[in-house]
Amino acid sequence: MSILVVGSVAFDSIETPHGKVQKCLGGAATHFALAASYFTDVRVIAVVGEDFGPEQEAVFTKRGIDTRGIEHANGLSFHWTGEYSGNLNEARTLGTDLNVFADFEPKIPEAYLDSEYLFLANIDPKLQAKVRAQMPHAKLVCGDTMNYWIADHRESLLEVLKELDVLLINDGEVRMLSGEHNTVRGAEKVLAMGPKSLVVKHGEYGATAFFGARAFPHAETTAKPFRAPALPLAEVVDPTGAGDSFAGGFYGYLASQPAVTPAAYRRALFYGGVMGSFAVERFGTERLQNVRLAEIEDRFKLFKEISHLEEHQGLGVA
Amino acid sequence: MSILVVGSVAFDSIETPHGKVQKCLGGAATHFALAASYFTDVRVIAVVGEDFGPEQEAVFTKRGIDTRGIEHANGLSFHWTGEYSGNLNEARTLGTDLNVFADFEPKIPEAYLDSEYLFLANIDPKLQAKVRAQMPHAKLVCGDTMNYWIADHRESLLEVLKELDVLLINDGEVRMLSGEHNTVRGAEKVLAMGPKSLVVKHGEYGATAFFGARAFPHAETTAKPFRAPALPLAEVVDPTGAGDSFAGGFYGYLASQPAVTPAAYRRALFYGGVMGSFAVERFGTERLQNVRLAEIEDRFKLFKEISHLEEHQGLGVA
Numbered sequence: 001m002s003i004l005v006v007g008s009v010a011f012d013s014i015e016t017p018h019g020k021v022q023k024c025l026g027g028a029a030t031h032f033a034l035a036a037s038y039f040t041d042v043r044v045i046a047v048v049g050e051d052f053g054p055e056q057e058a059v060f061t062k063r064g065i066d067t068r069g070i071e072h073a074n075g076l077s078f079h080w081t082g083e084y085s086g087n088l089n090e091a092r093t094l095g096t097d098l099n100v101f102a103d104f105e106p107k108i109p110e111a112y113l114d115s116e117y118l119f120l121a122n123i124d125p126k127l128q129a130k131v132r133a134q135m136p137h138a139k140l141v142c143g144d145t146m147n148y149w150i151a152d153h154r155e156s157l158l159e160v161l162k163e164l165d166v167l168l169i170n171d172g173e174v175r176m177l178s179g180e181h182n183t184v185r186g187a188e189k190v191l192a193m194g195p196k197s198l199v200v201k202h203g204e205y206g207a208t209a210f211f212g213a214r215a216f217p218h219a220e221t222t223a224k225p226f227r228a229p230a231l232p233l234a235e236v237v238d239p240t241g242a243g244d245s246f247a248g249g250f251y252g253y254l255a256s257q258p259a260v261t262p263a264a265y266r267r268a269l270f271y272g273g274v275m276g277s278f279a280v281e282r283f284g285t286e287r288l289q290n291v292r293l294a295e296i297e298d299r300f301k302l303f304k305e306i307s308h309l310e311e312h313q314g315l316g317v318a
Numbered sequence: 319m320s321i322l323v324v325g326s327v328a329f330d331s332i333e334t335p336h337g338k339v340q341k342c343l344g345g346a347a348t349h350f351a352l353a354a355s356y357f358t359d360v361r362v363i364a365v366v367g368e369d370f371g372p373e374q375e376a377v378f379t380k381r382g383i384d385t386r387g388i389e390h391a392n393g394l395s396f397h398w399t400g401e402y403s404g405n406l407n408e409a410r411t412l413g414t415d416l417n418v419f420a421d422f423e424p425k426i427p428e429a430y431l432d433s434e435y436l437f438l439a440n441i442d443p444k445l446q447a448k449v450r451a452q453m454p455h456a457k458l459v460c461g462d463t464m465n466y467w468i469a470d471h472r473e474s475l476l477e478v479l480k481e482l483d484v485l486l487i488n489d490g491e492v493r494m495l496s497g498e499h500n501t502v503r504g505a506e507k508v509l510a511m512g513p514k515s516l517v518v519k520h521g522e523y524g525a526t527a528f529f530g531a532r533a534f535p536h537a538e539t540t541a542k543p544f545r546a547p548a549l550p551l552a553e554v555v556d557p558t559g560a561g562d563s564f565a566g567g568f569y570g571y572l573a574s575q576p577a578v579t580p581a582a583y584r585r586a587l588f589y590g591g592v593m594g595s596f597a598v599e600r601f602g603t604e605r606l607q608n609v610r611l612a613e614i615e616d617r618f619k620l621f622k623e624i625s626h627l628e629e630h631q632g633l634g635v636a
Contacts, residue, residue: 039633087499181405183522184552204501205523208550227625229545232526234502263628270627297632307545308626309588310581314615315357 001139001255002041002114005029006106006131007121007244009046009056009070010078012284013095016088018237024284025056027078028121028144031241034288035248035275036119037063038296039256043112045069045131049077049100059289068109073100088236089203106131113137117255120164121244122146125156132163140260142166142251143195144243150176162194165215168247170201183208184225199250199269201243206230207269216262223262228269229307231277231299238283242276245288249275274299319457319573320359320432323347324424324449325439325562327364327374327388328396330602331413334406336555342602343374345396346439346462349559352606353566353593354437355381356614357574361430363387363449367395367418377607386427391418406554407521424449431455435573438482439562440464443474450481458578460484460569461513462561468494480512483533486565488519501526502543517568517587519561524548525587534580541580546587547625549595549617556601560594563606567593592617 007029013022033042043066048056052072060067081095106127118135120128120143128143135141143164149157150173157177161167167190171183177193180186187198187210197215201207207230211223250272257264274296281287325347331340351360361384366374370390378385399413424445436453438446438461446461453459461482467475468491475495479485485508489501495511498504505516505528515533519525525548529541568590575582592614599605 182552182554184550187550188552202523205520206545210550224620224624225550227524227547227550229547229625232502232505232528232543232545234500234506236500263630266627267630293633300632302542304627306542307547309584309622312581312585314618315611 001116002043003036003117003119003251003255004043004045004069004108004112004115004135004138005032005036005119005121006045006127007032007119007123008078008101009044009048009052010080010101011051012240013079013081014238014240014283015083016238017085018235019283021283023051023079025059026080026241026284028123028241028244030059030285031244031279031288032119032121032248032251033060033065034063034285035245035279036252036255037065038275038291038293039249039252039271040117042066042252043069043115045106045108045112047071047073047100047104049073049075052077059285063289066112069107069112071107073103075100077101082240084239088239091240108134116140117251118142119247119251120144120160121247125149125153125160128160129156129163132160140165140254142168142247144168144247145173147173147176158193161190164195166197166199167195168199168201168243170203170243174198174200184210197265199272201246202230204230204233206273207246209265209269211262216260219262226266226269228266228273229303230273231303231306233277233280236280239280240284242280245279246272246276249273270300270303271296273303319434320361321354321435321437321569321573322361322363322387322426322430322433322453322456323350323354323437323439324363324445325350325437325441326396326419327362327366327370328398328419329369330558331397331399332556332558332601333401334556335403337601339601341369341397343377344398344559344602346441346559346562348377348603349562349597349606350437350439350566350569351378351383352381352603353563353597354570354573355383355566356593356609356611357567357570357589358435360384360570361387361433363424363426363430365389365391365418365422367391367393370395377603381607384430387425387430389425391421393418395419400558402557406557409558426452434458435569436460437565437569438462438478439565443467443471443478446478447474447481450478458483458572460486460565462486462565463491465491465494476511479508482513484515484517485513486517486519486561488521488561492516492518502528515583517590519564520548522548522551524591525564527583527587534578537580544584544587546584546591547621548591549621549624551595551598554598557598558602560598563597564590564594567591588618588621589614591621
């Protein structure tokens, strides 16, 4: 089923210990859409400037991504400049030129209104709410956010949270949003704010999903938390977009399934990890533009291999 | 098969957000021995003072632990005072009274010399080396350490590492010992220092095992890394000894198996997580003194349930 994603399509200038790139294609919606495109149809709502030309457009269309919702405005596209050092876990932002993104007013093309899966990438929660309101028939709504919105736009964010089926969030954001040090208690508090389930990302340690009572309407009991691993990587070339690629793999796989069951959700977490692990192998979107389905399946098997036990007899007690 | 553990048997005075205890039984060898005792025979080498009486002795003997190697010296036992606040991830040490432990010279009783599994808990690497040298026929040698020995006793520690089959270590210690930010590259460097395999502990995120080429002599290829989860816990009463209990569950299960195979090693990591998760439920050793085997099996199943996928068809590519 089709996913509608709203978020940033941007240019990134990035320096990591592995090199430097100037104005390569980036943005949350870009990484998300590319990762999700291996599993299902994807439609993008974003705004770009005059520096976004046929070359950038082709990155989307070659993957079959619908770009009719990408608005072309006068001026330059959103441009982020950042660098990573040391363990590559945290980016240092050197520049954020919002450009045409500063006045972004998402417009949903008529042809997108039947999208059943909605993904609200990390943008102003006020815009997330506007898009959500225009898609009343979306079957599943998933949203991302960041520390900035939690700290400085809390009221708007709380409004959006009420509308979400799934919230993607990281450990630090759970603590910030809930005021709880303990992740489990923090997750419970965030679930009480509205989302039916949470995916808490732990960076290089994977992710944990927490489920509220309404996460799976047909399930008899509340689903237990689920922990998905990340691949231990000896080399991360560029972590930019890893979280959005995780989101794309997760939500893309979920949308490709006949129903959102606990089993499908758990597998989706693994596919999220798989797509995130590809994303960081090259700068920008380079790797995500060219992954073979067989590579995805091989890596999925690898994720299982590094985290699953063989069958055995147990300790022999009742 | 029997495990011989050498390490501290101590008294701990602990304050956490859940309460306060004065001089409860603790020490690395204590937590390790109790956790391992559910899987196999355990023999302890340690030194205690006059404050260690029949009540403390009974904690060991009730679990069938052999205490003939616990030396009784004049003076007081090792006494650690510490507190935890906030997320309970890190202890603040308020006092370390080594007392009789300051002059600890491990002596191995004749009856212990046939122990096939040796565990060198976190003590001075010089003492670890002395014990190791007296147990030339040990089938498997596993060691623990800490930042203090890495920073200030590096040469002695490097000598011990050459003698180890398995090293237990945490993320920060891998970085410190290897000088590498990246855990995978760090693990490779530490493996090159001698241990045939490493268990890297990630606190609330579980643990990853890394294997060298000689980890499993009968295996045709080097085993892939393996990630074991930790249980998401809403309440940690007292984290003291969690790492030692993990070690006891891990090594105890391994020693109970007919052979050290990759499959047994992976399960052992899960049993390590299981015993660590029990340990933190109460202050000191209270919980580890009374766990039923059926509880261990139930929790092992829970660990599988929160980390394992159901069988499925994949994406349908070759």
